[in-house]
Structures are given as C-alpha cells and as structure tokens.
Amino acid sequence: MPICQSCGKNWTWKQTFKTIFRLKCPHCGEKQYESASSRIRSGIFVIIPLIVLLPLNAWLDFSIGMALILAIVFVIIMFGFYPLILKLANEEEPYW
Template sequence: MPICQNCGGKWTWNQTINTIFKLKCPHCGNKQYESASSRIKGGCFALIPLLILPINAWLDFSVGTALILAAIFAIIVLGMYPFILKLSNEEEPYW
C-alpha cells in the first residue's frame, strides 16, 4: 500500500481508490505524486486488457464476450493498482 512521503501515513486500499486521481494524502492533506517506477509498472498492468485482442481473434469470441473479458481485466487491474502505487513528494521524470 502507498505510504505518504510527507507524513509517513500508510494509505488503506479504500483511501487509495478514493484518491486515485488527485493523490492527496488523507492523513496530512498534502499532494503526492506517483513515482516514476510506479508509473512504469502501472503502464505494464494497463496493457493486460490488450491481450484480449489476439485472444479474441484466435478464439473468435463475440463482441459481447470480448467486452465482458475487457471489463473483468480492467477491474482486476484497478483492484491491484493500490498495491503497486508508490508515492513521491515531487513529480519525477520517467528517466
């Protein structure tokens, strides 16, 4: 789970999901930024739903089935996101 780099407060899963777009610490109220390593890991997890495209073509799923699988993968990725999120006090470049 993410730990605020300002106050050291550990965020819960619910707090992380609730602040996923603004990343404001629920304990001290300071703005936090996603670290570069966390953004790279998050980008890799975001590519998982793209696996549906070749599987869909290979197994000839219907459009509805492919959309349901994409939604399931998206929920899994969003559910795992708080576990890979690392915070920083300032915005970091990718490299």
C-alpha cells in the first residue's frame, strides 16, 4: 500500500482508490506523485493483459461483445490491484 512521503502514514486500499486520480494524502492533504518505478510497473501491468487478450481473441475468435466483456473484466482487475502496486513521491520524477 502507498505511504505518504510527507507525513509517513500508510494509505488504506479504500483511501488509495478514492484518491487514485488526484493523489492527495487523506491524512495531511499534501499532493503526492506516482514514483517513476511505480509508473513503469503500472505500465507493464496494463500491457500484459493486452498481450494475453489480443492473441487469445484471434485464436478463439471471440465476438466483439465477448472481447468487450473480457476487456472490462481486465480493467476492473487492474483498478483493483493498482492501489497495491502504487508507490508515492513528493515530486514528479522523470522515467530515467
């Protein structure tokens, strides 16, 4: 779970999910940024389902509706796990 870099308090899964798009600490109110390593991990976390879903779709010849349902399921799973892989920083970090 993320730890605020300003006050050092752990965020719960629910607090993280509520602030997922603005990343403001629920304890001290300071703006936080996603760390570079966390952005890389979350990018990989998004690419892996695509790598799995696209060939699976071509191989099993899913209908558009079935592919859409699988994509929605993958998005829900990714949003559910995102608070677990999020790491915070006080400043916006470059990728390298």
